[in-house]
Amino acid sequence: MVVHTRTPRGQGRPRLLEAAGELFAERGVSGTSLQSIADRLGVTKAAIYHQFASKDEIVIAVAEPVIAHLAELADAAASTTPQAGRAVVIAGLVDLATAQRGTAAIMRRDPSMSQILNNHEPYMVQIARIDAVLLGPDPSPERRVALAFAGGGIAVGGELAGLEPATLRTALIAAMTRALETP
Amino acid sequence: MVVHTRTPRGQGRPRLLEAAGELFAERGVSGTSLQSIADRLGVTKAAIYHQFASKDEIVIAVAEPVIAHLAELADAAASTTPQAGRAVVIAGLVDLATAQRGTAAIMRRDPSMSQILNNHEPYMVQIARIDAVLLGPDPSPERRVALAFAGGGIAVGGELAGLEPATLRTALIAAMTRALETP
DNA sequence: GTCTATAAGGGGATAGAC
DNA sequence: GTCTATCCCCTTATAGAC
Numbered sequence: 001m002v003v004h005t006r007t008p009r010g011q012g013r014p015r016l017l018e019a020a021g022e023l024f025a026e027r028g029v030s031g032t033s034l035q036s037i038a039d040r041l042g043v044t045k046a047a048i049y050h051q052f053a054s055k056d057e058i059v060i061a062v063a064e065p066v067i068a069h070l071a072e073l074a075d076a077a078a079s080t081t082p083q084a085g086r087a088v089v090i091a092g093l094v095d096l097a098t099a100q101r102g103t104a105a106i107m108r109r110d111p112s113m114s115q116i117l118n119n120h121e122p123y124m125v126q127i128a129r130i131d132a133v134l135l136g137p138d139p140s141p142e143r144r145v146a147l148a149f150a151g152g153g154i155a156v157g158g159e160l161a162g163l164e165p166a167t168l169r170t171a172l173i174a175a176m177t178r179a180l181e182t183p
Numbered sequence: 184m185v186v187h188t189r190t191p192r193g194q195g196r197p198r199l200l201e202a203a204g205e206l207f208a209e210r211g212v213s214g215t216s217l218q219s220i221a222d223r224l225g226v227t228k229a230a231i232y233h234q235f236a237s238k239d240e241i242v243i244a245v246a247e248p249v250i251a252h253l254a255e256l257a258d259a260a261a262s263t264t265p266q267a268g269r270a271v272v273i274a275g276l277v278d279l280a281t282a283q284r285g286t287a288a289i290m291r292r293d294p295s296m297s298q299i300l301n302n303h304e305p306y307m308v309q310i311a312r313i314d315a316v317l318l319g320p321d322p323s324p325e326r327r328v329a330l331a332f333a334g335g336g337i338a339v340g341g342e343l344a345g346l347e348p349a350t351l352r353t354a355l356i357a358a359m360t361r362a363l364e365t366p
Numbered sequence: 367g368t369c370t371a372t373a374a375g376g377g378g379a380t381a382g383a384c
Numbered sequence: 385g386t387c388t389a390t391c392c393c394c395t396t397a398t399a400g401a402c
Binding site: 025026027028030031106108109110111112115141142144145146148149150151152153154155156157159160163164167168171172174175176178179181182 | 213294340
């Protein structure tokens with residue numbers, strides 16, 4: 001499905017997305033100007049426009065690896081039992097939430113980011129798949145609340161600083177599991 | 184050509200804060216211009232500056248009722264047993280999170296809002312008091328994670344649409360209580 | 367790929383009339 | 385209290401040189 005992507009000289013784009021992701025996490029999307037991204041990279045705005053046509057395109061590109069990870073989790077869950085699938089998804093979501101400076105978390109928290117992603121079909125598709133795995137068939141209202149609660153929980157909990165990564169991971173998986181143990 | 188009809192909008196300050204709070208919740212603080220607030224009220228930007236010296240001042244003013252509510256909860260908790268205090272705080276936080284358009288939720292989610300509030304002592308003081316009630320003495324790392332998780336959980340869960348308010352409230356209290364049942 | 371330069375517009379904020 | 389008018393800076397985005 002990928003058309004071109006002939007960019008073996010991988011300095012520009014990945015570095016740009018990393019810087020953008022960090023700034024989005026710190027200040028939010030609306031609070032991050034292209035100028036500030038350029039400054040962090042030591043280049044000018046025009047250099048950024050050479051690689052991306054618009055700010056929204058950068059936002060989507062930052063989210064893309066996360067969306068790909070969500071797709072993998074949903075695939076993995078689909079090839080096993082419901083219970084095992086839920087465990088896989090929970091562990092995977094925790095890993096996503098604790099990875100690299102909260103890029104995943106900001107996708108759920110930042111209003112500007114949400115607005116863009118809610119109009120980005122690939123994201124919505126994967127979110128729906130993940131939700132279906134975690135909810136199961138015919139979910140009760142209580143279960144829906146528990147899912148929303150758990151979603152917000154990892155987004156914020158994943159950014160907790162000052163803990164051993166392994167401790168954080170274990171505690172978050174426990175918290176997620178407990179949150180979703182609703183009838 | 185109608186130049187301008189009488190603006191039958193409500194009285195200045197409360198009306199302004201209501202509009203600002205709604206817009207902050209929808210688009211985030213950075214995503215909300217003073218112009219957009221003025222537009223929603225049917226006035227000009229200059230009219231807003233008659234009541235507030237800066238945008239930050241509006242943000243703080245929007246947060247103030249929530250901060251006052253937090254103070255009340257912490258006070259109530261201080262005048263009873265630890266267990267009863269925790270229950271009071273949990274119920275109060277759920278009420279805050281589900282009340283009026285997610286003003287409370289945005290305080291925890293929006294990066295720009297957080298940045299302003301983290302430098303606003305009255306907010307930090309009340310948050311510390313609430314956290315102390317929920318954590319208890321000598322909290323384990325797991326308990327700290329559970330608290331962060333629960334904080335994110337209500338912020339997101341409180342905005343869930345399409346449920347009976349009473350159902351949402353009960354389910355959120357249950358979710359919060361369960362999340363904080365960590366040793 | 368990166369630069370300089372600039373367009374075109376919006377942002378926060380202020381002055382002063384009514 | 386609200387208006388008009390304005391200031392100045394920053395924003396997104398484009399054009400074209402190297």
